[in-house]
Amino acid sequence: SAVISQKPSRDICQRGTSLTIQCQVDSQVTMMFWYRQQPGQSLTLIATANQGSEATYESGFVIDKFPISRPNLTFSTLTVSNMSPEDSSIYLCSVEEGRVPFAKNIQYFGAGTRLSVL
Amino acid sequence: GNSVTQMEGPVTLSEEAFLTINCTYTATGYPSLFWYVQYPGEGLQLLLKATKADDKGSNKGFEATYRKETTSFHLEKGSVQVSDSAVYFCALSEPGGYNKLIFGAGTRLAVHP
Numbered sequence: 001s002a003v004i005s006q007k008p009s010r011d012i013c014q015r016g017t018s019l020t021i022q023c024q025v026d027s028q029v030t031m032m033f034w035y036r037q038q039p040g041q042s043l044t045l046i047a048t049a050n051q052g053s054e055a056t057y058e059s060g061f062v063i064d065k066f067p068i069s070r071p072n073l074t075f076s077t078l079t080v081s082n083m084s085p086e087d088s089s090i091y092l093c094s095v096e097e098g099r100v101p102f103a104k105n106i107q108y109f110g111a112g113t114r115l116s117v118l
Numbered sequence: 119g120n121s122v123t124q125m126e127g128p129v130t131l132s133e134e135a136f137l138t139i140n141c142t143y144t145a146t147g148y149p150s151l152f153w154y155v156q157y158p159g160e161g162l163q164l165l166l167k168a169t170k171a172d173d174k175g176s177n178k179g180f181e182a183t184y185r186k187e188t189t190s191f192h193l194e195k196g197s198v199q200v201s202d203s204a205v206y207f208c209a210l211s212e213p214g215g216y217n218k219l220i221f222g223a224g225t226r227l228a229v230h231p
Contacts, residue, residue: 001164033218042207042221043162092161094219105150105169105211107219111161 002027002097006110013083013117020079021113023093028073031096033107034066038089046091049076083117090114120145124208124222131198131229139193139225141182141208149210151175151184151191152219156205165193165206198229 003026013019023032032049046066047055055068070076080087093110125140143149153165153175166175171186180195191208208222 006161042223043219044221045218048218094162106164106167107152107211108164109154109162 001106002029002095002108004093004095004108004110006093006113008113009111010114011116013115015084015117017083018079018081019083019115020077021091021093023076023078023095023110025074025095027097029095029097030073032070032076033094033096034068034076034078035092035094035109036089037092037112043092046078049078080115083115085117088115088117120149120210120212120220122208122210122220122222124206124225127205127224127226129225129227131227133200133229133231134197135229137193137195137198137202137227139206139208139227141191141193141222143189143191143208143210145189145210145212148186149212151182152209152211153180153182153191153193154207154209154221156207156224158204162207198227200229200231203227203229 005024007022034046035043037043045058046061047057049055049068049070051070067079090112092112094107096107121144123142150169152167154162155165156162166177168175168184174183182191182193205224205226207224209219212218
């Protein structure tokens with residue numbers, strides 16, 4: 001299975017600042033995703049990080065708040081901009097193993113970034 | 119739209135008890151179905167999966183069978199251990215798209231000695 005490194009593992013940030021979360025995978029993958037898990041809640045997909053083009057955002061999430069980069073097939077970043085306490089969550093990166101058209105329809109997750117906004 | 123419904127937790131069991139966590143889904147087409155587990159303070163780990171009707175996924179003593187007629191994918195284990203204490207998420211992969219995962223709300227399992 002793909003090995004995913006996500007950092008930072010946790011952070012405490014001040015209101016109004018921004019945090020960039022990095023996700024590195026040990027093999028080339030076509031599909032990378034960013035999820036949010038609010039306290040005590042399930043996971044919600046923020047966006048799909050597309051290599052070489054703009055990310056595809058889900059309803060309720062916008063690029064100005066959650067800009068995403070995907071410079072190559074093994075790396076992506078998610079920025080949480082102009083943070084407020086409501087952004088306190090766990091942010092998780094996931095990848096679908098393999099490359100299209102041989103992707104295996106299995107998603108693996110990083111350990112997550114635990115963000116607290118004061 | 120597509121959705122996943124899980125039984126509410128927490129589920130509290132004694133060690134060696136039988137576990138069932140119910141999961142039902144709503145989807146157009148033929149989704150793939152997954153169980154993920156989240157241990158305290160960690161990310162999600164894939165526990166098992168099934169990609170078509172009547173498939174049985176299994177791992178670490180856990181099993182789940184893809185039942186299309188009842189749109190269910192219930193998780194079972196014959197004898198739980200304290201180390202199984204975690205949150206369990208049922209999920210489906212939307213068919214025909216880019217394999218976006220839709221998660222259930224999660225079920226917390228606590229196993230006591």
